[in-house]
Amino acid sequence: MSETTQQARQPGTPGAGLLELDDVSVTYRIAAGEVPAVRGVSLTLGSGSALGIAGESGSGKSTLAMALLRLLPKDARIGGRILLDGEDVLAMKWGRLRAVRWAGASIVFQGAQHGLNPVRRIGDQIAEPLLVHDLARPEAARKRVAELLDQVGLPAWRARSYPHELSGGQRQRVMIAMALACAPKLIIADEPTTALDVMVQAQVLTLIKELVAEHGISLIMISHDLSVLADVCDRLAVMYAGRVIEHGPSAEVFHAARHPYSRALAAAFPTVGDPASRMAPRGLGGDPPDPMRLPGGCSFHPRCPVALDGCASLDVELWPAGPDRTAACVHVREKEEAS
């Protein structure tokens, strides 16, 4: 384990974050043409911090997450620069990339039901990355599995269980234990609690929060539920049509969003007890845009409740929207320019 940790700890640029995305784009080439799924995303994640990426299906959030470890299918082209601990992920050779996956950064996928092999004991599945990466001999791996199960709140005897013997929440815990196996510095969690019951969701979120706080692991969490992200993450980035349209400290983005799309997302999950949302579900008219036929100007303008005439032709970039915050909306730009 220690060997890989050292390997992964290449001399990073001093003062830089653990993960730096610079103008990252992902384009799928399909028969019908090119699909721009991610369009110029720049983000930084510091060591030991948690970043939430919010957005709907088609916003590019999962594509972006997969791009971080080059897990995309062959027809995807990644542009820009992705630095993990100072090392350019896009320039890595396959061998190095294999080592970085799991040991440098690992992914917890949504749908724990499908991520596990139904005919293998979970202990063997957790040990697999350790053995494959030559990080431990079988005996040590067994000890490490017990340790990992303990970390995610499962008894050690569960190592002998098969996936079907576990509940959904327990299976998601196993997935998290697998992600932790090689002691990565970064965990990418894609909708880790979707399809779980509220009580189980709360347990899994508590576990993730503890891991971030106690082990200094950095986290990127992806969800369409802004309230869940705000609960776990320090910072939030909201994506729409392949771009980050708002970015800032979680509480501020959730409670006082500056972009009308973030406001709509925040209002979609009501606070129980808030009279404003009683008998008044709030959503957005229209549907997320087809990435192959993005509207001109600001790509949100056809659904925007506060769009101006100019929004159909003017594409606004991220603009400072207060201390440590940015938002890509003409209203934000006008206000900030006026002050």
Place this chain on the structure above:
Amino acid sequence: MTETQTTAEAVATTGRALLEARDLHVQFSSRGRRARAVDGVNLAVGAGEIVALVGESGCGKTTLARTLLGLERPTSGEVRYGGAPLSYSSRALKDYRRQVQLVLQDPMGSLNPRHTVYEAVAEGPRIHGLPDEREIVTTALSRAGLRPPDRFFLRYPHELSGGQRQRVVIAGALALDPKVLIADEPVASLDASVRGEILALLLRLRSELGLSALVVTHDLGLAWNIADRVAVMYLGRIVESGPVEQVLTAPRHPYTQALMSVLPESPERVVLTGEPPDPTRIPGGCRFHARCQVLASGQAAEAGVDARCRGELLDILPAVPEAQTACHYAATTT
């Protein structure tokens, strides 16, 4: 029991209940053990009323919904519609299903990918041999918010967005002009921004058509958004029910309190531990006692009810609209 007697009795006891479960039990045998999926439930949905049935997976809420639809036969107790007990002859059931329609979650799974929108919505009216099919489909699509309807006739499910697919599923239910919709997690698989639109549609159908709805969900925010009343289910029983404002702002049952406490932004969390509920092993006494935070913290002992929590069964809650809870501890604090 003649027909007139039962009707008179129903009116007398439940007033305006349109769809009702009375002392309903549904049991399955599971690997040699009996699973009491629904273990004594009284629940009424009035005309034009939206009731949210809330609980975790395994609590029996989906079995209860299926039984109310006539898809499952109760082991004992009865389902009543319009004041009369449900008859399980195939003809009566076919008739019943025009009145009470199911809206499934996951529209991608419930729509046939090779049927056009028109075919999907026309299926129900065809089965029931209704005249003016085109007219019915047009009206149903338009009521479900797919306008202009004829632009959707020849589209296939994969050409639609998630929200549009869910609207097609709702249009399919509306095509039979039902009185009650039973919706199982109607927005769980939808995107956040679309969710509000579909919920608003359910509210609009209620105000425009007077539709009743029973919405089965694990999402308390959904109940807050659209339901008049909420019933919280735990291990086959309703443990708390009443008007949404009352139950969700001042929950009295420890289980409801725990569910509320794990919502994001809630100040203090009560994360329940212990085994997930198993309907083949329902504990004696209060069915929640093994996981109850009030019992575990000693509050129940202070109030002198801990022995009853462990050993004394609770009465089945009646189907009344007022706030009520099945808890020994809550009973001491009224």
